[in-house]
Amino acid sequence: MSLKELARHLNVSPATVSLVLNNVPAARAISKATRERVLAAARHFQYRPNFVARSLRAQRTYAVGVIVPELSDGYSALVLSGIEDLLLREGYMYLVASHRHRPKLIERYPAMLIERCVEGLIAVDTPCEHPLPVPVVSVSGHRRVPGVTNVVLNHRRAGELALGHLVGLGHRRIAFIKGQAFSSDTEVRWEAMRSAARRFGVPVQPGLVAQLEGESPSPELGYVAARKLLAAGQTFTALVAFNDISAIGAIRAFREAGLRVPEDVSVVGFDDAYAAAFHIPALTTIRQPLYRMGMLAAETLLRLITAGPGAQRSYLKVEPELVVRESTGPAPSDQT
Amino acid sequence: MSLKELARHLNVSPATVSLVLNNVPAARAISKATRERVLAAARHFQYRPNFVARSLRAQRTYAVGVIVPELSDGYSALVLSGIEDLLLREGYMYLVASHRHRPKLIERYPAMLIERCVEGLIAVDTPCEHPLPVPVVSVSGHRRVPGVTNVVLNHRRAGELALGHLVGLGHRRIAFIKGQAFSSDTEVRWEAMRSAARRFGVPVQPGLVAQLEGESPSPELGYVAARKLLAAGQTFTALVAFNDISAIGAIRAFREAGLRVPEDVSVVGFDDAYAAAFHIPALTTIRQPLYRMGMLAAETLLRLITAGPGAQRSYLKVEPELVVRESTGPAPSDQT
DNA sequence: GATCCTCCCTAAAACGATTTAATGGCTCCA
């Protein structure tokens, strides 16, 4: 049932119905009797305005696009939860597209979403090279692109927390698993770890650095990386992994090599994904407030949409948190 | 740049531009020269038709709504991946809403999505009581509702696989963790297990049945349930958990109680979520083809949208698969 | 010179809402 039909049925003009239903100031010029008649009829026929027509007229869709690498890795899903909660609360909805790191899709999806008339874009862990005709907020984006606001973790602090914890436990020979080349946090996090290591006076040895390779969101990649570290032959008493998933894979590799965690090797994860707390051993990790980052991103985007780029900042920082569980312990004293 | 502006710029009518750009049969009546002029201008100005206007006119939005309980549990995310891949491939996009089991939202979200003019709805693990004005496909829905197609697992077979495996290993005292009351698979799966147990001649003892309670997608719930089982005092040598997440929580509870998995207790999960393979011990589980179920749901929905309810079936079944890993082993011989 | 094609193209009406300027009827006052 359209507004026009409703109007015909009531023997009034569409304008009258629209004014009344939207309860605009001008509607006070409509007599109380008519107003009530309109409202009653709308209720009776369960009239719902057509969203598409309204969008066309108002040039507003109350929709935003969200681009993520992968739906089924804990990371994106948590950020997405935060995004969703804020958006729905504000009357927006969102379209999702996940590119699985395929460059073609990374290129195409923003354009597709913009063609769908989204009013803004949130890119989660996804590079965002070109300026776009709508406001963009990037979660864990680090490039300074005009019109793009980046929501980032305080990585300097994260590095301090991770290394400080291990150093405090007596670890000096620390191995690292870097993230995949395509992950936007990889470089920043690695720099943060190196710089923290420098500050703590801990050497970072080339033989003790492995990198995740491949796109699977499974611990397999961490498993492979950890095996490389073991194969390289340099001993270490602790590992800082790029994320919890790879930490879990690494622990499996260590176990298979006869190393106990944390007695022989301490492992620090990153993110504090759901899996971290309930793994055996439970993971010590650097928590990113992913849900809050999602909310912050959405909130920022809506502000950009409604208030314009005004005092747009390039970076919004959130703070990490060290969560100590079972996967870290004192460095073994009988180091070779 | 709108079509109208493009037309004005070219000194032709909007109709001409539309005909040419859409390359409809009627466009053959436009001279080649004009056609090329139009195409060139469109390219030059990077003209993109306004999706909203087009949707209004065509009464098609090429959008569907997806309702899930929770974005960040492996289950929904995997189904969603399948849905997404198929939808995008067919030129559709989707709006997501996650209700976190809140009855109000379960009630409201379908209506909200329909107001947004989605052409169909996919409900993942979400009850769907009322008939709706658009086609609906429910993943793991089991109620027969007019206009709703259910994509379901062959649970009878799943029960057979799980219990058959354990019985084959010599287990007779088997405990169960049922799903939460709100999960649409809970009843069906439980019935399947009971019936399989009957067929294998294994008793199902009330003291060996616990139920998940609470809404968190973390293993905590399984942990709590397993502790209840242990506290009940009846001995058992194997556990069939409602899903992998709760199996992981249960394993942690067993470990804390000094029980080894699988030496003292075998544990079978369900779903084969990412976590299953890389848990320590790796989970033996009943795999649901979640990604395929998502695809199947989306495919079915699009067929309903484009071809109408024609030969609509109430149920589409997919097959489970037993994945044997480390969490199950022979029943201990020294049973008390 | 009238009629009939053919070829190119366009006017105009949708789709379903919102919004602004205007209208008709009424009362009131001079």
Place this chain on the structure above:
DNA sequence: TGGAGCCATTAAATCGTTTTAGGGAGGATC
């Protein structure tokens, strides 16, 4: 009786597209 002013309502334009019926120009035919 004519004009001012108010009240309740509406006509019409608009958003950007698609689509259908039809129109004008030019050439061929009788």
